[in-house]
Amino acid sequence: MLRIAVPNKGALSGPAAEMLHEAGYRQRKDSKELVLVDSDNQVEFFFLRPRDIAIYVGSGRLDVGVTGRDLLLDSGAEAEEVLALGFAASTFRFAGPVGIAKDVDGLQGLRIATSYPGLVRRHLAEHGVEASVTRLDGAVETAIQLGVADVIADVVETGTTLRNAGLEVFGEPILESDAVVVRPRGAADDPRVEQFLRRLQGVLVARRYVMMDYDIRAERVVDAVALTPGLESPTVSPLHSEGWVAVRSMVLRKEAQRIMDDLWAIGARAILVTNIHACRL
Numbered sequence: 001m002l003r004i005a006v007p008n009k010g011a012l013s014g015p016a017a018e019m020l021h022e023a024g025y026r027q028r029k030d031s032k033e034l035v036l037v038d039s040d041n042q043v044e045f046f047f048l049r050p051r052d053i054a055i056y057v058g059s060g061r062l063d064v065g066v067t068g069r070d071l072l073l074d075s076g077a078e079a080e081e082v083l084a085l086g087f088a089a090s091t092f093r094f095a096g097p098v099g100i101a102k103d104v105d106g107l108q109g110l111r112i113a114t115s116y117p118g119l120v121r122r123h124l125a126e127h128g129v130e131a132s133v134t135r136l137d138g139a140v141e142t143a144i145q146l147g148v149a150d151v152i153a154d155v156v157e158t159g160t161t162l163r164n165a166g167l168e169v170f171g172e173p174i175l176e177s178d179a180v181v182v183r184p185r186g187a188a189d190d191p192r193v194e195q196f197l198r199r200l201q202g203v204l205v206a207r208r209y210v211m212m213d214y215d216i217r218a219e220r221v222v223d224a225v226a227l228t229p230g231l232e233s234p235t236v237s238p239l240h241s242e243g244w245v246a247v248r249s250m251v252l253r254k255e256a257q258r259i260m261d262d263l264w265a266i267g268a269r270a271i272l273v274t275n276i277h278a279c280r281l
């Protein structure tokens with residue numbers, strides 16, 4: 001059985017469970033369940049702390065896992081990213097009281113609090129900056145108010161937590177993160193893992209694209225197809241009424257309304273948009 005690590009709580013766990021469900025896997029009914037066997041799909045899910053997942057996978061005890069890119073890189077584990085999943089997106093940034101520093105070079109000799117010391121130390125080393133790094137479990141913003149640190153490095157999603165603490169970000173983002181699938185570094189090809197990844201890729205495509213159908217006069221079909229080129233090429237079928245064709249094509253969900261306006265303007269009618277439930281490309 002394929003052994004898969006999934007986040008048991010926190011920002012990653014809900015969206016990860018949802019994606020696995022969409023990919024056809026069984027999900028746990030009780031958040032206290034630690035292991036779940038999905039025998040129909042020949043996989044075994046291990047519900048673990050997001051921070052520990054890269055370590056388990058890097059050790060080779062588990063075949064594949066879902067975690068955050070920031071957690072993976074912070075862990076220093078022998079695991080590598082094989083697929084980005086597009087949820088739990090965040091940036092990892094320095095922040096501090098207004099004017100404390102402009103960029104990483106201004107951190108020389110300062111005290112930095114963070115829950116991601118691995119990421120921060122590596123970034124400082126890359127810039128040749130020496131600063132002391134203190135690891136805290138969470139709520140790192142408060143470390144400045146309490147005099148434990150001069151600046152922090154933390155996950156920023158909306159920026160609300162920083163604003164509420166009267167802090168502002170400075171310098172370039174240290175990392176852009178989202179949820180990722182990880183495997184042991186250099187692991188051999190495994191058809192079971194390939195199948196797992198294909199299922200998740202199918203969910204990503206089904207979320208990103210919609211199916212668009214419309215009717216158009218045959219003489220305008222070239223213009224219409226230029227608006228909806230599809231992934232390879234759209235399907236064009238004759239309609240019973242002379243001179244009309246039906247076109248079917250995948251389009252990006254976020255562009256669907258704009259494309260419908262443009263199609264309407266060149267004479268397309270009966271424009272329908274439907275969700276893609278699942279796919280393999």
Ligand SMILES: Nc1ncnc2c1ncn2[C@@H]1O[C@H](COP(=O)(O)OP(=O)(O)OP(=O)(O)O)[C@@H](O)[C@H]1O
Nearest residue numbers: 010011012050068069070071088089090155157177
């Ligand atoms: N608003 C957010 N807060 C925290 N993590 C977030 C947020 N948005 C996205 N993430 C991502 O979620 C992952 C961290 O999730 P998790 O909930 O385990 O972190 P945590 O807040 O440190 O954990 P906990 O609070 O349970 O100790 C990281 O990959 C992080 O980039």
Ligand SMILES: O=P(O)(O)OC[C@H]1O[C@H](OP(=O)(O)OP(=O)(O)O)[C@H](O)[C@@H]1O
Nearest residue numbers: 138139140155156157158159160161162
């Ligand atoms: O930019 P925002 O949308 O405000 O989100 C980012 C904040 O959320 C997380 O904290 P969390 O609430 O998980 O508490 P923690 O620091 O104790 O983990 C993270 O550590 C940041 O503090």
Ligand SMILES: [Mg+2]
Nearest residue numbers: 010011138139
């Ligand atoms: Mg948290």
